[in-house]
Amino acid sequence: MINKIESIGTTSTGKIIYSSDDCQDILSLPVTKIIDVFKPSGVIIFRGFGVTHEQMKAFAALFSSKFVQDYKRPQVDSDKFIHFVDAGMENCVPHSEHAYSPFRPDAVWFCCAFPAAQGGETTFCDGIRVWEELSEETRQLFISKKLKFYYEDIPAVVLKRFTSTDAASTDDIKRMLDGLEGVKYEIKEDESASMEYVSSAVVKTKYSNQDAFANSVLALHAITEKVAFEDGSIVPDEVIEEIEKTTDRLMEHISWQAGDLAMIDNSRFMHGRREFNDQRRQIFSTLSNLKF
Ligand SMILES: [Fe+2]
Known part of the structure; x- marks a missing residue:
């Protein structure tokens, strides 16, 4: 109790x-x-x-x-x-x-x-609360554009960990990746993969189905300074500042x-x-x- x-x-x-x-x-x-x-x-x-x-x-x-x-x-x-x-x-x-x-x-x-x-x-x-308190302009930006992430040379051993078994075959990895929303990938001859992942910065919460600004924008900006949208444009510095102030x-x-x-x-x-x-x-x- x-x-x-x-x-x-x-x-x-x-x-x-x-x-x-x-x-x-x-x-x-x-x-x-x-x-x-x-x-x-x-x-x-x-x-x-x-x-x-x-x-x-x-x-x-x-x-x-x-x-x-x-x-x-x-x-x-x-x-x-x-x-x-x-x-x-x-x-x-x-x-x-x-x-x-x-x-x-x-x-x-x-x-x-x-x-x-x-x-x-x-x-x-x-x-x-972050989503509620961002300006209307910023909210519209993140509603209209999804974020894009790109990864090269992902070793097969890493992708296998996200399947149900470490003994996963290339076909198992493909099946797993095919089932993921927003993912495009290519598996190379050495079984390593490149992957593009497109995802909104504003997501639905698991338990109340509400919009939440819950993402890795600030963390990626701290590393790369260039967080990209799907169309190739970059999240502007003034938007990053607004997110920092709000959080x-x-x-x-x-x-x-x-x-x-x-x-x-x-x-x-x-x-x-x-x-x-x-x-x-x-x-x-x-x-x-x-x-x-
Ligand atoms: Fe963490």
């Missing part, structure tokens, strides 16, 4: 669920009640349960149809579904996880083994305590990180598709 539940901050829909004397094991929380809280809130922090990264995965499995690999991050379990996220200590701008690819997961899970002494908070903002204004944060677990709706929320300067900070993540 859930004894104590609070809102995160004063404006967020997000909730904190606390352990209690009669419930200190995260795995004994009632799944259906958690789902009822998660659907409208989109972010839940579980506090006081002393969650380890193994427990995070076991708990996530109760809600998930499938884990999604993040092959760019160091993996810490034998299935390669738990990742160590602490690459660098700098600020990370808000983004939805893997929104630049057709393999975007429904949920992002984080657990904290050791918080930074100062800073290092995970930030998050509600894409529904800054709406940003909430998780001040980590050791043993915290966070469950975030990746179809609605963007998340990021405040900078820190503490080598001891340890946060783990896993990504999954939800089965409810």
Whole structure:
């Protein structure tokens, strides 16, 4: 049973669920009640349960149809579904996880083994509110133009991870890619692939079917400075500035305590990180598709 539940901050829909004397094991929380809280809130922090990264995965499995690999991050379990996220200590701008690819997961899970002494908070903002607060001109821009992403030389071994088996054949990979919306691809003789992915920056949320500005525009802009639309034009600097100001204004944060677990709706929320300067900070993540 859930004894104590609070809102995160004063404006967020997000909730904190606390352990209690009669419930200190995260795995004994009632799944259906958690789902009822998660659907409208989109972010839940579980506090006081002393969650380890193994427990995070076991708990996530109760809600998930499938884990999604993040092959760019160091993996810490034998299935390669738990990742160590602490690459660098700098600020990370808000983004939805893997929104630049057709393999975007429904949920992002984080657990904290050791918080930074100062800073290092995970930030998050509600894409529904960001979309509501962008100017009409910017909204029209993102309604009229989709974003385009292009990838070359994707190794077959990477694409196999997104099929149901590591033993996938080229035909299995083609079947998987054929089933994805917005994807055009070419598989070369050495089985590597090139892929074009077209996707709107404004997406429908999984649980309320509302428009949400939940994407990787700011994160890609921080890396490339050129985020492209389908027609080849670039997202203008003044639009990037408007998105930055809007997300800054709406940003909430998780001040980590050791043993915290966070469950975030990746179809609605963007998340990021405040900078820190503490080598001891340890946060783990896993990504999954939800089965409810
Ligand atoms: Fe992320």
